[in-house]
Amino acid sequence: xxxxxxxxxxxxxxxxxxxxxxxxxxxxxxxxxxxxxxxxxxxxxxxxxxxxxxxxxxxxxxxxxxxxxxxxxxxxxxxxxxxxxxxxxxxxxxxxxxxxxxxxxxxxxxxxxxxxxxxxxxxxxxxxxxxxxxxxxxxxxxxxxxxxxxxxxxxxxxxxxxxxxxxxxxxxxxxxxxxxxxxxxxxxxxxxxxxxxxxxxxxxxxxxxxxxxxxxxxxxxxxx
Numbered sequence: 001x002x003x004x005x006x007x008x009x010x011x012x013x014x015x016x017x018x019x020x021x022x023x024x025x026x027x028x029x030x031x032x033x034x035x036x037x038x039x040x041x042x043x044x045x046x047x048x049x050x051x052x053x054x055x056x057x058x059x060x061x062x063x064x065x066x067x068x069x070x071x072x073x074x075x076x077x078x079x080x081x082x083x084x085x086x087x088x089x090x091x092x093x094x095x096x097x098x099x100x101x102x103x104x105x106x107x108x109x110x111x112x113x114x115x116x117x118x119x120x121x122x123x124x125x126x127x128x129x130x131x132x133x134x135x136x137x138x139x140x141x142x143x144x145x146x147x148x149x150x151x152x153x154x155x156x157x158x159x160x161x162x163x164x165x166x167x168x169x170x171x172x173x174x175x176x177x178x179x180x181x182x183x184x185x186x187x188x189x190x191x192x193x194x195x196x197x198x199x200x201x202x203x204x205x206x207x208x209x210x211x212x213x214x215x216x217x218x219x220x221x222x223x224x
Contacts, residue, residue: 036201037168038175039160046158054157058150060119061132064093065166067112069173069191072148072166073098076141078131083116091116101192171202178202179209 039047048066051058065075074095084092090107097103108116123131125138134140151166170191177187188199 036171036205037162037164038205039164039168039172043158043160043164044172047154047160050154050158054150054154056115056119056122057132058154060115061147062151062154062169063112063115066169066173067109068093068095068106069170070095071098071101071170072144074101076130076132076144076147079129080131081129083131095192097192102194104189104192174199174202175205178206 044066048063051062061075064070064078065072077096077098078093082094082096084094084105087107090109091113092105093108094103094105123133124135125133128134128138130141132142134142135146148166151164155164174187174191177190182190184196184199184203187193187202188196191199193199
């Protein structure tokens, strides 16, 4: 990219600020990592209650997103053919790969299938190939913007006043797996990560929390 001030190294995810002629080389600047927001147990409970009260679509959609740690695009891309209603002992859903992810088939637990089945009975347009179709176009999945808008409305109804997004449900699910003792490999597999590096942040969060707990315990009665 001769002549440009900035160059991008896709293998390292950093930006190189190209020096002017005669200046010494500058160290690469790491791109800032997106803040990882995690819903508290109380916030999650209130949000899911609001989703359930909103109706079958939001109830099924956001419970699926949380339980399987879905990206919004993964959720809206689910086809009717990806839902195996005949599988036993539990029904199954296949999540198709997006970005650098993996395609994976999961069992749907009975309590979650109850929510999905309830939505299937009311789903409109009923002839759409998508599990969550666009409200006005049967051949199109629900838009990411629409899902985000619904999430924000439900978060407001649940009295969650801080900034949160749909993707935070994925972070919350992964963090709960880590806090439950799941390994890095287990978390990466569940989230369909190709690289373990993508899942390391959840292990780091767990380790930080455990260290914080030990420090508090050590100094529970004061410094000395």
